[in-house]
Amino acid sequence: MTQRTKAFTPTELAQIDSTRDEWMRIGTSIEPIDPREATREVCAVYRAAGLDEPKIVFHMSSPLGVAAGVVTLRNLGDDNLGDNLGDNLGANLGDNLGANLRALRANLRANLGANLRANLGANLWDNLGANLEANLRANLRANLGDNLEANLGANLWDNLGANLEANLRANLRANLWDKAYELTWSQIWGAWESSWLAFYDVGFRVTRPAKSQPQLDAMLAAARTCGSWFPMQGSVVIGDRPTLLLREQGGRLHCASGPAVEYADGWRMFAWHGRRVPEWVVAAPTPKLIANEANAEVRRCAIESYGWDRFMQFLCAKPIAVSPDIAHPLGDATVELFDVPRDVWPSPVRLVLVRNASPEPDGTYRRYGLTVPAEISDPIAALAWTAGVDADVYRLLERAS
Amino acid sequence: MTDIDTTILEESTDEVVDVEVPVLCGPQRQGDVFVFPAGMAAATTPTADTRDVHPAVEVVDGGTARHNHTLVAAPGAASWTPARDADGLAIGIVTVADGEVCYLSHDEHSTLGLAPGAYVIRRQREQAESQRLVAD
Numbered sequence: 001m002t003q004r005t006k007a008f009t010p011t012e013l014a015q016i017d018s019t020r021d022e023w024m025r026i027g028t029s030i031e032p033i034d035p036r037e038a039t040r041e042v043c044a045v046y047r048a049a050g051l052d053e054p055k056i057v058f059h060m061s062s063p064l065g066v067a068a069g070v071v072t073l074r075n076l077g078d079d080n081l082g083d084n085l086g087d088n089l090g091a092n093l094g095d096n097l098g099a100n101l102r103a104l105r106a107n108l109r110a111n112l113g114a115n116l117r118a119n120l121g122a123n124l125w126d127n128l129g130a131n132l133e134a135n136l137r138a139n140l141r142a143n144l145g146d147n148l149e150a151n152l153g154a155n156l157w158d159n160l161g162a163n164l165e166a167n168l169r170a171n172l173r174a175n176l177w178d179k180a181y182e183l184t185w186s187q188i189w190g191a192w193e194s195s196w197l198a199f200y201d202v203g204f205r206v207t208r209p210a211k212s213q214p215q216l217d218a219m220l221a222a223a224r225t226c227g228s229w230f231p232m233q234g235s236v237v238i239g240d241r242p243t244l245l246l247r248e249q250g251g252r253l254h255c256a257s258g259p260a261v262e263y264a265d266g267w268r269m270f271a272w273h274g275r276r277v278p279e280w281v282v283a284a285p286t287p288k289l290i291a292n293e294a295n296a297e298v299r300r301c302a303i304e305s306y307g308w309d310r311f312m313q314f315l316c317a318k319p320i321a322v323s324p325d326i327a328h329p330l331g332d333a334t335v336e337l338f339d340v341p342r343d344v345w346p347s348p349v350r351l352v353l354v355r356n357a358s359p360e361p362d363g364t365y366r367r368y369g370l371t372v373p374a375e376i377s378d379p380i381a382a383l384a385w386t387a388g389v390d391a392d393v394y395r396l397l398e399r400a401s
Numbered sequence: 402m403t404d405i406d407t408t409i410l411e412e413s414t415d416e417v418v419d420v421e422v423p424v425l426c427g428p429q430r431q432g433d434v435f436v437f438p439a440g441m442a443a444a445t446t447p448t449a450d451t452r453d454v455h456p457a458v459e460v461v462d463g464g465t466a467r468h469n470h471t472l473v474a475a476p477g478a479a480s481w482t483p484a485r486d487a488d489g490l491a492i493g494i495v496t497v498a499d500g501e502v503c504y505l506s507h508d509e510h511s512t513l514g515l516a517p518g519a520y521v522i523r524r525q526r527e528q529a530e531s532q533r534l535v536a537d
Binding site: 296327345347349356357358370371372373385386387388389393394396397398399400401 | 423425427428429430431432433435437441442443486488490507509510511512513523525526527528535
């Protein structure tokens, strides 16, 4: 097999762009899935991989519902564990899922043969997803020089990867992680896998248009028809798409007045300019909640949601000193040190206000505040304290990003 | 200024960086992580647990909610030793071999380039109920 070294032609580049756009549409869709179509395509993935089709197919409304379904199926043999885990997850959902799953479980236990029951539930992610990707990657590498592969990757990553994988999948995985641990990682996130699916989709189409890739094609078809799905031996749980998906210009998840992502069963996620945040940040930020938030990034989001000016006003913050920032890419960026009231933070502090040294996608540099011991009176000494060095050392900073 | 060798980053992180990254030997900051030349900031190495940076070392594990700061380098170009200090800020020491470069990458901050030499990688802290590490 000869490796291709010729750069992409304009026709190929156009094909790459249209494939990317198509996957972006699929990945941001809030159309309800067609359960029959989804079942058909998921079963086709099993067949293409040489596996028996699943005998039991659950349909759930959300990724959390999928996790609850998986727990139920996996623990059919264990009376207490299955009920407890299923109820726990179900309690987070609005549609009586726990009770429904319990009934389903009773039904399955009564009707499934012991043999099938024992074999149910082995996770097939490795067989279906991970192996496929490793295989495709080796294949595509062989066809496409490193340089072209990097080119293709860059083109797709900027859009699909950053938007769907980093933005949607990573955030929702984290949101689900709070509830369902390891179940999140094996869940196939349908169209949000599209940064790698599209990579191979277009990669193979461009390099070897005549050669079919049945496993990849089946995976692509499933991604087009499902929200998320969790493949197991003998059974599969399929989840619907979200009913709400709000993104700001540039594609990051954001909603200043409610959830940014929501599913039919009520499972939802709040996001502030791409950052997953607790509900209060968006719904009801208060100075007290802000001061007690341990995560600096969530706190920054909450203050932005509350309003920096309003927050500083609330604090009756008095500027003590201002100094040019060190090594900041904005030449005129400043560091401001403020006195804040003693009763907001648990220990006596001052607030040092700086600008992020990396711009947001819209080109602005966000402000954020860090708290330092109240006896510090110089802005640079305050920043030096956050790094645990003397101000003289801090002033030697050559670059900040 | 040095042109970045993009193949190092591609192989290590599957991401492509095609911008010029300044390769420096002085102190640098990437969000809430600092790079100080050894000697400028305290750090001790309680274990002799040194490893090659290649393919990558996550100096701050972003976990599920935060972002990773990741060192990447060619095979043999840089080594990593976990380190501690009295303030609990030091994470480790990275030593870049002569003629080599080590990069510190992050998905929301620009990549830093580290010239040959030894550096202490440190977290940022702030004052709350007690001192706490800055987590973003």
